[in-house]
Amino acid sequence: MNYSNHISDLIGNTPLVKLNKVTKDVQGTVLAKIESFNPGHSIKDRIGLQLIRDAEKKGILKKGGTIIEATSGNTGMGLALIAIQRGYKLICTMSDKQSKEKIDILKAMDVKVHICPTNVAPDHPDSYYSVAKKLNTEIPNSFYPNQYDNLSNKKAHYLTTGPEIWEQTDGKITHFVAGVGTGGTISGTAKFLKEKNKNIKVWGIDPYGSVFKKYHETNTFDEKEIYPYMTEGIGEDIIPKNVDFQLIDLFEKVSDKDAALMTRKLAKEEGILAGYSCGAALCGVIQLKNKLKKNDVVVVILPDHGSRYLAKIFNDEWMKKNKFI
Ligand SMILES: Cc1ncc(COP(=O)(O)O)c(C=O)c1O
Incomplete structure:
Protein backbone atom coordinates (compact mmCIF):
# COMPACT_ATOMS: atom_id res chain seq x y z
CA MET A 1 0.00 0.00 0.00
CA ASN A 2 1.14 3.53 -0.69
CA TYR A 3 -0.19 6.11 1.72
CA SER A 4 0.89 8.85 4.11
CA ASN A 5 0.38 8.48 7.82
CA HIS A 6 -0.85 12.02 8.23
CA ILE A 7 -1.74 14.92 5.95
CA SER A 8 1.20 16.90 7.42
CA ASP A 9 3.61 14.33 5.93
CA LEU A 10 2.81 15.88 2.56
CA ILE A 11 4.26 19.31 3.39
CA GLY A 12 6.94 20.53 0.96
CA ASN A 13 8.35 19.01 -2.24
CA THR A 14 6.14 21.32 -4.28
CA PRO A 15 6.43 21.39 -8.08
CA LEU A 16 8.41 23.84 -10.19
CA VAL A 17 6.57 24.81 -13.38
CA LYS A 18 7.79 26.82 -16.37
CA LEU A 19 5.77 29.93 -17.17
CA ASN A 20 5.16 30.46 -20.86
CA LYS A 21 2.70 33.11 -22.03
CA VAL A 22 2.80 35.60 -19.14
CA THR A 23 6.58 35.81 -19.35
CA LYS A 24 6.85 35.92 -23.16
CA ASP A 25 8.66 39.29 -23.07
CA VAL A 26 11.15 38.15 -20.43
CA GLN A 27 14.53 36.75 -21.48
CA GLY A 28 15.55 33.56 -19.70
CA THR A 29 13.52 30.77 -18.16
CA VAL A 30 10.99 31.71 -15.47
CA LEU A 31 9.99 28.85 -13.17
CA ALA A 32 7.16 29.11 -10.65
CA LYS A 33 7.36 27.19 -7.38
CA ILE A 34 3.71 26.41 -6.75
CA GLU A 35 3.25 26.35 -2.99
CA SER A 36 -0.50 25.75 -3.15
CA PHE A 37 0.46 22.07 -3.58
CA ASN A 38 1.11 21.98 0.16
CA PRO A 39 -1.77 20.30 2.05
CA GLY A 40 -2.90 23.62 3.59
CA HIS A 41 -2.57 25.19 0.11
CA SER A 42 0.19 27.63 1.05
CA ILE A 43 3.91 27.95 1.71
CA LYS A 44 3.14 28.58 5.38
CA TYR A 144 2.85 32.53 20.91
CA PRO A 145 5.06 31.41 17.98
CA ASN A 146 5.43 34.99 16.62
CA GLN A 147 6.32 34.13 13.03
CA TYR A 148 7.74 37.65 12.56
CA ASP A 149 10.61 37.33 15.02
CA ASN A 150 10.86 33.56 15.62
CA LEU A 151 13.83 32.35 13.58
CA SER A 152 12.33 28.86 13.21
CA ASN A 153 10.42 30.56 10.38
CA LYS A 154 13.44 31.20 8.14
CA LYS A 155 14.99 27.92 9.30
CA ALA A 156 12.04 26.05 7.70
CA HIS A 157 12.94 27.56 4.34
CA TYR A 158 16.68 27.02 4.81
CA LEU A 159 15.96 23.34 5.45
CA THR A 160 13.29 22.74 2.79
CA THR A 161 12.49 25.45 0.20
CA GLY A 162 16.14 26.28 -0.56
CA PRO A 163 17.35 22.68 -1.04
CA GLU A 164 14.27 21.81 -3.13
CA ILE A 165 14.90 24.71 -5.53
CA TRP A 166 18.60 23.90 -5.79
CA GLU A 167 17.86 20.29 -6.69
CA GLN A 168 14.93 21.03 -8.97
CA THR A 169 17.03 23.48 -11.03
CA ASP A 170 20.07 21.22 -10.93
CA GLY A 171 21.99 24.16 -9.42
CA LYS A 172 21.28 26.32 -12.49
CA ILE A 173 19.15 28.94 -10.71
CA THR A 174 20.47 32.48 -11.26
CA HIS A 175 17.69 34.59 -9.66
CA PHE A 176 15.32 33.97 -6.75
CA VAL A 177 12.23 36.17 -6.40
CA ALA A 178 9.76 36.24 -3.50
CA GLY A 179 7.30 38.59 -1.85
CA VAL A 180 8.39 39.66 1.63
CA GLY A 181 6.07 39.56 4.65
CA THR A 182 7.70 38.06 7.72
CA GLY A 183 10.80 37.60 5.52
CA GLY A 184 11.09 33.92 6.38
CA THR A 185 10.69 32.66 2.80
CA ILE A 186 13.18 35.01 1.19
CA SER A 187 15.80 34.93 3.97
CA GLY A 188 15.88 31.18 4.63
CA THR A 189 15.80 30.23 0.96
CA ALA A 190 18.36 32.90 -0.01
CA LYS A 191 20.76 31.79 2.72
CA PHE A 192 20.77 28.23 1.41
CA LEU A 193 21.03 29.24 -2.24
CA LYS A 194 23.80 31.83 -1.68
CA GLU A 195 25.81 29.29 0.32
CA LYS A 196 25.65 27.07 -2.78
CA ASN A 197 26.39 29.89 -5.23
CA LYS A 198 27.03 33.43 -3.98
CA ASN A 199 26.28 34.88 -7.43
CA ILE A 200 22.57 34.03 -7.25
CA LYS A 201 20.58 37.28 -7.18
CA VAL A 202 17.75 37.62 -4.67
CA TRP A 203 14.90 40.06 -5.36
CA GLY A 204 12.28 40.95 -2.75
CA ILE A 205 8.83 42.15 -3.77
CA ASP A 206 7.28 44.93 -1.67
CA PRO A 207 3.82 46.51 -2.02
CA TYR A 208 3.37 50.30 -1.93
CA GLY A 209 2.45 51.12 1.69
CA SER A 210 5.21 48.92 3.16
CA VAL A 211 8.52 49.96 4.73
CA PHE A 212 10.94 47.35 3.34
CA LYS A 213 12.34 48.91 0.14
CA LYS A 214 13.15 52.27 1.72
CA TYR A 215 14.62 50.58 4.81
CA HIS A 216 16.83 48.39 2.60
CA GLU A 217 18.07 51.32 0.54
CA THR A 218 18.50 54.01 3.21
CA ASN A 219 18.62 52.10 6.51
CA THR A 220 15.84 54.36 7.80
CA PHE A 221 12.44 53.27 9.06
CA ASP A 222 10.21 55.86 7.41
CA GLU A 223 6.69 55.99 8.86
CA LYS A 224 5.61 58.08 5.86
CA GLU A 225 5.97 54.92 3.74
CA ILE A 226 3.15 53.27 5.71
CA TYR A 227 -0.43 53.44 4.41
CA PRO A 228 -3.20 50.89 3.81
CA TYR A 229 -2.93 48.63 0.76
CA MET A 230 -4.85 45.67 -0.62
CA THR A 231 -2.25 42.98 -1.38
CA GLU A 232 -2.39 40.33 1.34
CA GLY A 233 0.53 38.61 3.06
CA ILE A 234 3.40 40.81 1.87
CA GLY A 235 4.76 44.16 3.06
CA GLU A 236 4.94 45.32 6.67
CA ASP A 237 4.73 48.29 9.01
CA ILE A 238 7.38 46.69 11.24
CA ILE A 239 10.83 45.20 10.62
CA PRO A 240 10.53 41.48 11.49
CA LYS A 241 13.68 39.72 12.72
CA ASN A 242 13.22 37.14 9.95
CA VAL A 243 14.09 39.65 7.21
CA ASP A 244 17.81 39.31 6.50
CA PHE A 245 18.40 42.48 4.46
CA GLN A 246 22.02 41.52 3.66
CA LEU A 247 20.84 38.53 1.63
CA ILE A 248 18.41 40.57 -0.49
CA ASP A 249 20.00 42.28 -3.49
CA LEU A 250 17.10 44.58 -4.27
CA PHE A 251 13.46 45.32 -3.45
CA GLU A 252 10.94 46.06 -6.19
CA LYS A 253 7.67 47.90 -5.51
CA VAL A 254 4.49 46.51 -7.10
CA SER A 255 1.08 48.21 -7.03
CA ASP A 256 -2.13 46.56 -5.79
CA LYS A 257 -3.71 47.02 -9.21
CA ASP A 258 -0.83 45.48 -11.21
CA ALA A 259 -0.63 42.54 -8.79
CA ALA A 260 -4.38 41.89 -9.03
CA LEU A 261 -4.40 42.04 -12.84
CA MET A 262 -1.36 39.78 -13.08
CA THR A 263 -2.95 37.20 -10.78
CA ARG A 264 -5.97 37.08 -13.11
CA LYS A 265 -3.66 36.78 -16.13
CA LEU A 266 -1.81 33.88 -14.50
CA ALA A 267 -5.11 31.99 -14.21
CA LYS A 268 -6.29 32.79 -17.73
CA GLU A 269 -3.00 32.36 -19.61
CA GLU A 270 -1.18 29.66 -17.64
CA GLY A 271 -4.06 27.80 -15.95
CA ILE A 272 -2.51 28.54 -12.55
CA LEU A 273 -5.10 29.73 -10.01
CA ALA A 274 -2.85 31.47 -7.53
CA GLY A 275 -3.13 34.09 -4.74
CA TYR A 276 -2.78 37.87 -4.79
CA SER A 277 0.88 37.98 -3.68
CA CYS A 278 1.72 35.53 -6.49
CA GLY A 279 0.66 38.14 -9.05
CA ALA A 280 2.78 40.70 -7.18
CA ALA A 281 5.88 38.49 -7.31
CA LEU A 282 5.40 37.83 -11.01
CA CYS A 283 4.87 41.54 -11.74
CA GLY A 284 8.19 42.16 -10.00
CA VAL A 285 9.96 39.76 -12.39
CA ILE A 286 8.38 41.43 -15.41
CA GLN A 287 9.16 44.98 -14.15
CA LEU A 288 12.80 43.91 -13.73
CA LYS A 289 13.05 42.11 -17.08
CA ASN A 290 15.83 44.39 -18.35
CA LYS A 291 18.13 42.88 -15.75
CA LEU A 292 17.67 39.37 -17.19
CA LYS A 293 19.58 37.57 -19.94
CA LYS A 294 18.79 34.61 -22.22
CA ASN A 295 20.44 31.92 -20.11
CA ASP A 296 19.13 33.10 -16.76
CA VAL A 297 16.99 30.76 -14.67
CA VAL A 298 14.55 32.67 -12.46
CA VAL A 299 12.60 30.95 -9.70
CA VAL A 300 9.58 32.87 -8.43
CA ILE A 301 7.61 31.75 -5.39
CA LEU A 302 3.81 31.53 -5.73
CA PRO A 303 2.86 31.33 -2.02
CA ASP A 304 -0.82 30.33 -2.00
CA HIS A 305 -3.97 29.34 -3.90
CA GLY A 306 -6.38 31.61 -5.77
CA SER A 307 -9.44 30.05 -4.13
CA ARG A 308 -8.64 32.27 -1.11
CA TYR A 309 -9.40 35.39 -3.15
CA LEU A 310 -12.55 34.46 -5.10
CA ALA A 311 -14.56 37.28 -3.51
CA LYS A 312 -11.78 39.79 -4.19
CA ILE A 313 -9.43 39.75 -7.18
CA PHE A 314 -11.45 37.09 -9.02
CA ASN A 315 -14.68 39.03 -8.48
CA ASP A 316 -15.48 41.70 -11.10
CA GLU A 317 -17.53 43.81 -8.69
CA TRP A 318 -14.65 44.00 -6.18
CA MET A 319 -12.20 44.81 -8.97
CA LYS A 320 -14.50 47.58 -10.30
CA LYS A 321 -15.07 48.99 -6.81
CA ASN A 322 -11.31 49.35 -6.43
CA LYS A 323 -10.99 50.80 -9.96
CA PHE A 324 -8.70 47.92 -11.01
CA ILE A 325 -10.88 47.18 -14.07
C1 LIG B 1 -0.08 35.02 0.65
C2 LIG B 1 1.26 35.29 1.20
N1 LIG B 1 2.25 35.61 0.36
C3 LIG B 1 3.49 35.90 0.81
C4 LIG B 1 3.80 35.88 2.14
C5 LIG B 1 5.16 36.30 2.57
O1 LIG B 1 5.98 35.25 3.01
P1 LIG B 1 6.99 35.49 4.22
O2 LIG B 1 6.15 35.77 5.42
O3 LIG B 1 7.74 34.21 4.34
O4 LIG B 1 7.86 36.66 3.90
C6 LIG B 1 2.79 35.55 3.04
C7 LIG B 1 3.04 35.60 4.48
O5 LIG B 1 2.13 35.62 5.30
C8 LIG B 1 1.50 35.24 2.57
O6 LIG B 1 0.49 34.90 3.40
Whole structure:
Protein backbone atom coordinates (compact mmCIF):
# COMPACT_ATOMS: atom_id res chain seq x y z
CA MET A 1 0.00 0.00 0.00
CA ASN A 2 1.14 3.53 -0.69
CA TYR A 3 -0.19 6.11 1.72
CA SER A 4 0.89 8.85 4.11
CA ASN A 5 0.38 8.48 7.82
CA HIS A 6 -0.85 12.02 8.23
CA ILE A 7 -1.74 14.92 5.95
CA SER A 8 1.20 16.90 7.42
CA ASP A 9 3.61 14.33 5.93
CA LEU A 10 2.81 15.88 2.56
CA ILE A 11 4.26 19.31 3.39
CA GLY A 12 6.94 20.53 0.96
CA ASN A 13 8.35 19.01 -2.24
CA THR A 14 6.14 21.32 -4.28
CA PRO A 15 6.43 21.39 -8.08
CA LEU A 16 8.41 23.84 -10.19
CA VAL A 17 6.57 24.81 -13.38
CA LYS A 18 7.79 26.82 -16.37
CA LEU A 19 5.77 29.93 -17.17
CA ASN A 20 5.16 30.46 -20.86
CA LYS A 21 2.70 33.11 -22.03
CA VAL A 22 2.80 35.60 -19.14
CA THR A 23 6.58 35.81 -19.35
CA LYS A 24 6.85 35.92 -23.16
CA ASP A 25 8.66 39.29 -23.07
CA VAL A 26 11.15 38.15 -20.43
CA GLN A 27 14.53 36.75 -21.48
CA GLY A 28 15.55 33.56 -19.70
CA THR A 29 13.52 30.77 -18.16
CA VAL A 30 10.99 31.71 -15.47
CA LEU A 31 9.99 28.85 -13.17
CA ALA A 32 7.16 29.11 -10.65
CA LYS A 33 7.36 27.19 -7.38
CA ILE A 34 3.71 26.41 -6.75
CA GLU A 35 3.25 26.35 -2.99
CA SER A 36 -0.50 25.75 -3.15
CA PHE A 37 0.46 22.07 -3.58
CA ASN A 38 1.11 21.98 0.16
CA PRO A 39 -1.77 20.30 2.05
CA GLY A 40 -2.90 23.62 3.59
CA HIS A 41 -2.57 25.19 0.11
CA SER A 42 0.19 27.63 1.05
CA ILE A 43 3.91 27.95 1.71
CA LYS A 44 3.14 28.58 5.38
CA ASP A 45 2.60 24.88 6.07
CA ARG A 46 6.39 24.63 6.06
CA ILE A 47 6.74 27.05 8.96
CA GLY A 48 3.70 25.75 10.85
CA LEU A 49 5.53 22.46 11.22
CA GLN A 50 8.91 24.02 12.12
CA LEU A 51 7.52 26.53 14.65
CA ILE A 52 5.71 23.76 16.53
CA ARG A 53 8.54 21.23 16.25
CA ASP A 54 11.13 23.68 17.65
CA ALA A 55 8.82 24.86 20.46
CA GLU A 56 8.15 21.27 21.52
CA LYS A 57 11.89 20.53 21.52
CA LYS A 58 12.60 23.61 23.69
CA GLY A 59 9.76 22.65 26.06
CA ILE A 60 7.86 25.92 25.52
CA LEU A 61 4.90 24.12 23.95
CA LYS A 62 3.50 21.48 26.26
CA LYS A 63 0.86 18.77 26.04
CA GLY A 64 -2.68 20.13 25.72
CA GLY A 65 -1.36 23.67 25.21
CA THR A 66 -2.90 26.54 23.25
CA ILE A 67 -1.09 28.09 20.29
CA ILE A 68 -1.83 31.78 19.70
CA GLU A 69 -0.59 33.38 16.49
CA ALA A 70 -0.98 36.67 14.60
CA THR A 71 -1.43 35.72 10.95
CA SER A 72 -2.69 36.97 7.60
CA GLY A 73 -4.34 33.54 7.44
CA ASN A 74 -1.95 31.14 5.81
CA THR A 75 0.29 30.58 8.83
CA GLY A 76 -2.85 29.86 10.83
CA MET A 77 -3.75 27.14 8.37
CA GLY A 78 -0.22 25.68 8.51
CA LEU A 79 -0.33 25.64 12.31
CA ALA A 80 -3.86 24.15 12.27
CA LEU A 81 -2.75 20.99 10.44
CA ILE A 82 -0.16 20.23 13.08
CA ALA A 83 -2.25 21.43 16.04
CA ILE A 84 -5.02 18.99 15.05
CA GLN A 85 -2.52 16.14 14.72
CA ARG A 86 -0.91 16.81 18.11
CA GLY A 87 -3.93 17.88 20.16
CA TYR A 88 -3.20 21.59 20.62
CA LYS A 89 -5.85 24.31 20.62
CA LEU A 90 -5.26 27.17 18.17
CA ILE A 91 -6.28 30.83 18.35
CA CYS A 92 -5.45 33.22 15.50
CA THR A 93 -5.58 37.00 15.44
CA MET A 94 -6.05 38.52 11.99
CA SER A 95 -6.47 42.03 10.61
CA ASP A 96 -9.82 42.85 9.03
CA LYS A 97 -8.32 43.39 5.56
CA GLN A 98 -7.75 39.64 5.03
CA SER A 99 -10.11 37.76 2.73
CA LYS A 100 -13.28 36.20 4.17
CA GLU A 101 -12.24 32.90 2.65
CA LYS A 102 -9.13 32.75 4.85
CA ILE A 103 -11.16 33.45 7.98
CA ASP A 104 -13.76 30.82 7.06
CA ILE A 105 -11.05 28.24 6.27
CA LEU A 106 -9.53 28.72 9.72
CA LYS A 107 -12.92 28.35 11.40
CA ALA A 108 -13.53 25.17 9.40
CA MET A 109 -10.25 23.84 10.83
CA ASP A 110 -11.52 24.42 14.40
CA VAL A 111 -9.46 27.58 14.92
CA LYS A 112 -10.79 30.39 17.11
CA VAL A 113 -10.35 33.63 15.15
CA HIS A 114 -10.08 37.20 16.54
CA ILE A 115 -10.53 39.88 13.90
CA CYS A 116 -8.65 43.12 14.65
CA PRO A 117 -8.61 46.51 12.88
CA THR A 118 -6.01 46.90 10.10
CA ASN A 119 -5.55 50.65 10.31
CA VAL A 120 -3.95 50.93 13.74
CA ALA A 121 -0.26 51.15 14.67
CA PRO A 122 1.43 47.81 15.50
CA ASP A 123 1.80 48.83 19.18
CA HIS A 124 -1.87 49.88 19.49
CA PRO A 125 -3.65 47.57 21.98
CA ASP A 126 -6.19 46.55 19.29
CA SER A 127 -3.63 45.57 16.62
CA TYR A 128 -3.51 41.90 15.73
CA TYR A 129 0.04 41.69 17.10
CA SER A 130 -0.97 43.22 20.49
CA VAL A 131 -4.09 41.07 20.86
CA ALA A 132 -2.04 37.89 20.27
CA LYS A 133 0.54 39.00 22.87
CA LYS A 134 -2.20 39.82 25.40
CA LEU A 135 -3.97 36.47 24.91
CA ASN A 136 -0.62 34.75 25.42
CA THR A 137 -0.22 36.41 28.85
CA GLU A 138 -3.83 35.63 29.85
CA ILE A 139 -4.20 32.00 28.72
CA PRO A 140 -2.33 29.43 30.83
CA ASN A 141 -0.12 26.87 29.01
CA SER A 142 -0.18 28.97 25.84
CA PHE A 143 2.53 29.53 23.25
CA TYR A 144 2.85 32.53 20.91
CA PRO A 145 5.06 31.41 17.98
CA ASN A 146 5.43 34.99 16.62
CA GLN A 147 6.32 34.13 13.03
CA TYR A 148 7.74 37.65 12.56
CA ASP A 149 10.61 37.33 15.02
CA ASN A 150 10.86 33.56 15.62
CA LEU A 151 13.83 32.35 13.58
CA SER A 152 12.33 28.86 13.21
CA ASN A 153 10.42 30.56 10.38
CA LYS A 154 13.44 31.20 8.14
CA LYS A 155 14.99 27.92 9.30
CA ALA A 156 12.04 26.05 7.70
CA HIS A 157 12.94 27.56 4.34
CA TYR A 158 16.68 27.02 4.81
CA LEU A 159 15.96 23.34 5.45
CA THR A 160 13.29 22.74 2.79
CA THR A 161 12.49 25.45 0.20
CA GLY A 162 16.14 26.28 -0.56
CA PRO A 163 17.35 22.68 -1.04
CA GLU A 164 14.27 21.81 -3.13
CA ILE A 165 14.90 24.71 -5.53
CA TRP A 166 18.60 23.90 -5.79
CA GLU A 167 17.86 20.29 -6.69
CA GLN A 168 14.93 21.03 -8.97
CA THR A 169 17.03 23.48 -11.03
CA ASP A 170 20.07 21.22 -10.93
CA GLY A 171 21.99 24.16 -9.42
CA LYS A 172 21.28 26.32 -12.49
CA ILE A 173 19.15 28.94 -10.71
CA THR A 174 20.47 32.48 -11.26
CA HIS A 175 17.69 34.59 -9.66
CA PHE A 176 15.32 33.97 -6.75
CA VAL A 177 12.23 36.17 -6.40
CA ALA A 178 9.76 36.24 -3.50
CA GLY A 179 7.30 38.59 -1.85
CA VAL A 180 8.39 39.66 1.63
CA GLY A 181 6.07 39.56 4.65
CA THR A 182 7.70 38.06 7.72
CA GLY A 183 10.80 37.60 5.52
CA GLY A 184 11.09 33.92 6.38
CA THR A 185 10.69 32.66 2.80
CA ILE A 186 13.18 35.01 1.19
CA SER A 187 15.80 34.93 3.97
CA GLY A 188 15.88 31.18 4.63
CA THR A 189 15.80 30.23 0.96
CA ALA A 190 18.36 32.90 -0.01
CA LYS A 191 20.76 31.79 2.72
CA PHE A 192 20.77 28.23 1.41
CA LEU A 193 21.03 29.24 -2.24
CA LYS A 194 23.80 31.83 -1.68
CA GLU A 195 25.81 29.29 0.32
CA LYS A 196 25.65 27.07 -2.78
CA ASN A 197 26.39 29.89 -5.23
CA LYS A 198 27.03 33.43 -3.98
CA ASN A 199 26.28 34.88 -7.43
CA ILE A 200 22.57 34.03 -7.25
CA LYS A 201 20.58 37.28 -7.18
CA VAL A 202 17.75 37.62 -4.67
CA TRP A 203 14.90 40.06 -5.36
CA GLY A 204 12.28 40.95 -2.75
CA ILE A 205 8.83 42.15 -3.77
CA ASP A 206 7.28 44.93 -1.67
CA PRO A 207 3.82 46.51 -2.02
CA TYR A 208 3.37 50.30 -1.93
CA GLY A 209 2.45 51.12 1.69
CA SER A 210 5.21 48.92 3.16
CA VAL A 211 8.52 49.96 4.73
CA PHE A 212 10.94 47.35 3.34
CA LYS A 213 12.34 48.91 0.14
CA LYS A 214 13.15 52.27 1.72
CA TYR A 215 14.62 50.58 4.81
CA HIS A 216 16.83 48.39 2.60
CA GLU A 217 18.07 51.32 0.54
CA THR A 218 18.50 54.01 3.21
CA ASN A 219 18.62 52.10 6.51
CA THR A 220 15.84 54.36 7.80
CA PHE A 221 12.44 53.27 9.06
CA ASP A 222 10.21 55.86 7.41
CA GLU A 223 6.69 55.99 8.86
CA LYS A 224 5.61 58.08 5.86
CA GLU A 225 5.97 54.92 3.74
CA ILE A 226 3.15 53.27 5.71
CA TYR A 227 -0.43 53.44 4.41
CA PRO A 228 -3.20 50.89 3.81
CA TYR A 229 -2.93 48.63 0.76
CA MET A 230 -4.85 45.67 -0.62
CA THR A 231 -2.25 42.98 -1.38
CA GLU A 232 -2.39 40.33 1.34
CA GLY A 233 0.53 38.61 3.06
CA ILE A 234 3.40 40.81 1.87
CA GLY A 235 4.76 44.16 3.06
CA GLU A 236 4.94 45.32 6.67
CA ASP A 237 4.73 48.29 9.01
CA ILE A 238 7.38 46.69 11.24
CA ILE A 239 10.83 45.20 10.62
CA PRO A 240 10.53 41.48 11.49
CA LYS A 241 13.68 39.72 12.72
CA ASN A 242 13.22 37.14 9.95
CA VAL A 243 14.09 39.65 7.21
CA ASP A 244 17.81 39.31 6.50
CA PHE A 245 18.40 42.48 4.46
CA GLN A 246 22.02 41.52 3.66
CA LEU A 247 20.84 38.53 1.63
CA ILE A 248 18.41 40.57 -0.49
CA ASP A 249 20.00 42.28 -3.49
CA LEU A 250 17.10 44.58 -4.27
CA PHE A 251 13.46 45.32 -3.45
CA GLU A 252 10.94 46.06 -6.19
CA LYS A 253 7.67 47.90 -5.51
CA VAL A 254 4.49 46.51 -7.10
CA SER A 255 1.08 48.21 -7.03
CA ASP A 256 -2.13 46.56 -5.79
CA LYS A 257 -3.71 47.02 -9.21
CA ASP A 258 -0.83 45.48 -11.21
CA ALA A 259 -0.63 42.54 -8.79
CA ALA A 260 -4.38 41.89 -9.03
CA LEU A 261 -4.40 42.04 -12.84
CA MET A 262 -1.36 39.78 -13.08
CA THR A 263 -2.95 37.20 -10.78
CA ARG A 264 -5.97 37.08 -13.11
CA LYS A 265 -3.66 36.78 -16.13
CA LEU A 266 -1.81 33.88 -14.50
CA ALA A 267 -5.11 31.99 -14.21
CA LYS A 268 -6.29 32.79 -17.73
CA GLU A 269 -3.00 32.36 -19.61
CA GLU A 270 -1.18 29.66 -17.64
CA GLY A 271 -4.06 27.80 -15.95
CA ILE A 272 -2.51 28.54 -12.55
CA LEU A 273 -5.10 29.73 -10.01
CA ALA A 274 -2.85 31.47 -7.53
CA GLY A 275 -3.13 34.09 -4.74
CA TYR A 276 -2.78 37.87 -4.79
CA SER A 277 0.88 37.98 -3.68
CA CYS A 278 1.72 35.53 -6.49
CA GLY A 279 0.66 38.14 -9.05
CA ALA A 280 2.78 40.70 -7.18
CA ALA A 281 5.88 38.49 -7.31
CA LEU A 282 5.40 37.83 -11.01
CA CYS A 283 4.87 41.54 -11.74
CA GLY A 284 8.19 42.16 -10.00
CA VAL A 285 9.96 39.76 -12.39
CA ILE A 286 8.38 41.43 -15.41
CA GLN A 287 9.16 44.98 -14.15
CA LEU A 288 12.80 43.91 -13.73
CA LYS A 289 13.05 42.11 -17.08
CA ASN A 290 15.83 44.39 -18.35
CA LYS A 291 18.13 42.88 -15.75
CA LEU A 292 17.67 39.37 -17.19
CA LYS A 293 19.58 37.57 -19.94
CA LYS A 294 18.79 34.61 -22.22
CA ASN A 295 20.44 31.92 -20.11
CA ASP A 296 19.13 33.10 -16.76
CA VAL A 297 16.99 30.76 -14.67
CA VAL A 298 14.55 32.67 -12.46
CA VAL A 299 12.60 30.95 -9.70
CA VAL A 300 9.58 32.87 -8.43
CA ILE A 301 7.61 31.75 -5.39
CA LEU A 302 3.81 31.53 -5.73
CA PRO A 303 2.86 31.33 -2.02
CA ASP A 304 -0.82 30.33 -2.00
CA HIS A 305 -3.97 29.34 -3.90
CA GLY A 306 -6.38 31.61 -5.77
CA SER A 307 -9.44 30.05 -4.13
CA ARG A 308 -8.64 32.27 -1.11
CA TYR A 309 -9.40 35.39 -3.15
CA LEU A 310 -12.55 34.46 -5.10
CA ALA A 311 -14.56 37.28 -3.51
CA LYS A 312 -11.78 39.79 -4.19
CA ILE A 313 -9.43 39.75 -7.18
CA PHE A 314 -11.45 37.09 -9.02
CA ASN A 315 -14.68 39.03 -8.48
CA ASP A 316 -15.48 41.70 -11.10
CA GLU A 317 -17.53 43.81 -8.69
CA TRP A 318 -14.65 44.00 -6.18
CA MET A 319 -12.20 44.81 -8.97
CA LYS A 320 -14.50 47.58 -10.30
CA LYS A 321 -15.07 48.99 -6.81
CA ASN A 322 -11.31 49.35 -6.43
CA LYS A 323 -10.99 50.80 -9.96
CA PHE A 324 -8.70 47.92 -11.01
CA ILE A 325 -10.88 47.18 -14.07
C1 LIG B 1 -0.08 35.02 0.65
C2 LIG B 1 1.26 35.29 1.20
N1 LIG B 1 2.25 35.61 0.36
C3 LIG B 1 3.49 35.90 0.81
C4 LIG B 1 3.80 35.88 2.14
C5 LIG B 1 5.16 36.30 2.57
O1 LIG B 1 5.98 35.25 3.01
P1 LIG B 1 6.99 35.49 4.22
O2 LIG B 1 6.15 35.77 5.42
O3 LIG B 1 7.74 34.21 4.34
O4 LIG B 1 7.86 36.66 3.90
C6 LIG B 1 2.79 35.55 3.04
C7 LIG B 1 3.04 35.60 4.48
O5 LIG B 1 2.13 35.62 5.30
C8 LIG B 1 1.50 35.24 2.57
O6 LIG B 1 0.49 34.90 3.40
